[in-house]
Amino acid sequence: MSPHWSLVMNIKPSSEGLALAHCRQRFLLGPRGPLFPYRLLKAQGLPVLVEHVLGGGDGEPVHLLELESPVEVEGCSWRTLRQLMLESDAKTFQLLGYAAQIGTWARLHRFCGSCGAPMTLLPGERAMHCVHCEEQYYPRLSPSMIVLVTRDDEVLLARSPRFAAGVYSTLAGFVEPGESVEQCVMREVREEVGVEVRHLRYIASQSWPFPHSLMLGFHAEYAGGEIVPQPEEIEDARWFSLVDLPSLPSKYSIARYLIELYRAQRLGLEEPLLPS
Numbered sequence: 001m002s003p004h005w006s007l008v009m010n011i012k013p014s015s016e017g018l019a020l021a022h023c024r025q026r027f028l029l030g031p032r033g034p035l036f037p038y039r040l041l042k043a044q045g046l047p048v049l050v051e052h053v054l055g056g057g058d059g060e061p062v063h064l065l066e067l068e069s070p071v072e073v074e075g076c077s078w079r080t081l082r083q084l085m086l087e088s089d090a091k092t093f094q095l096l097g098y099a100a101q102i103g104t105w106a107r108l109h110r111f112c113g114s115c116g117a118p119m120t121l122l123p124g125e126r127a128m129h130c131v132h133c134e135e136q137y138y139p140r141l142s143p144s145m146i147v148l149v150t151r152d153d154e155v156l157l158a159r160s161p162r163f164a165a166g167v168y169s170t171l172a173g174f175v176e177p178g179e180s181v182e183q184c185v186m187r188e189v190r191e192e193v194g195v196e197v198r199h200l201r202y203i204a205s206q207s208w209p210f211p212h213s214l215m216l217g218f219h220a221e222y223a224g225g226e227i228v229p230q231p232e233e234i235e236d237a238r239w240f241s242l243v244d245l246p247s248l249p250s251k252y253s254i255a256r257y258l259i260e261l262y263r264a265q266r267l268g269l270e271e272p273l274l275p276s
């Protein structure tokens, strides 16, 4: 199902529209996909922790039911967001990625981290508010850099032990407090493969809901050093020729986009579209 969905705030509470049921990066899947008529889902008596209205789909609201546990529902099954990414169209994946991030934030912010009091949703904002100590908590986003390191017609790709067999990707890592994204690129490349880079070029960004990254994508030129994979983090790293690439990550990943964009630019091919 591919809803015409757009991210809009301040939708009035309503018992109309569609709904998703989410729990810990899993969605309930019915015979027609993850979107159910809202009334039908509400009638199941699910253990709802919190409810949010996510935005408008075809003029109707899309509701999110964040569940306490992934209970069984007749005729339905639970699927991880990663599985759904592989099975869904881009628009549906964008909706699910957004829903998963809001659901995870809502689950983790029912009580104030400062004083422990129960919190309430601030009207008109995506923020949890503590009436006791006035703290406010917005959805969590983790800025992360991702970089394709290049040396003429070669690219530096690496494998994490967590990847599917044979898959190599670009280098990535979380921005630390106090550093710029550019400093993060230099540090992560040095830590993960031991090489130096120069001429950083920001290319594009992507929301990455595993679990709440904002990926900031760069190209960088190799400047020196031999590849030394970081123990535990990097299983293997090497230079690949643009005409002989290994298996790459999902078509929805900015990692794949950065690689295909550089290949297109070097080899004079048609440029790929940025996954939204």
Ligand SMILES: NC(=O)C1=CN([C@@H]2O[C@H](COP(=O)(O)OP(=O)(O)OC[C@H]3O[C@@H](n4cnc5c(N)ncnc54)[C@H](O)[C@@H]3O)[C@@H](O)[C@H]2O)C=CC1
Residues within 6 Å of the ligand: 142, 144, 146, 169, 170, 171, 172, 173, 174, 175, 206, 208, 210, 211, 212, 213, 215, 249, 252, 253, 254, 255, 256
């Ligand atoms: N969309 C894409 O194309 C790709 C996205 N990514 C994403 O980039 C992000 C960073 O990639 P990694 O190489 O795994 O990170 P990384 O190189 O910084 O190492 C991961 C480690 O960072 C720590 N960590 C976890 N969450 C953190 C946070 N919010 N802030 C600081 N440290 C944290 C943990 O110890 C974790 O084991 C992840 O969210 C990953 O899913 C990674 C590759 C491709």
Ligand SMILES: [Mg+2]
Residues within 6 Å of the ligand: 171, 172, 173, 192
């Ligand atoms: Mg990394």
Ligand SMILES: [Zn+2]
Residues within 6 Å of the ligand: 112, 113, 114, 115, 116, 117, 130, 131, 132, 133, 134, 135
């Ligand atoms: Zn408080």
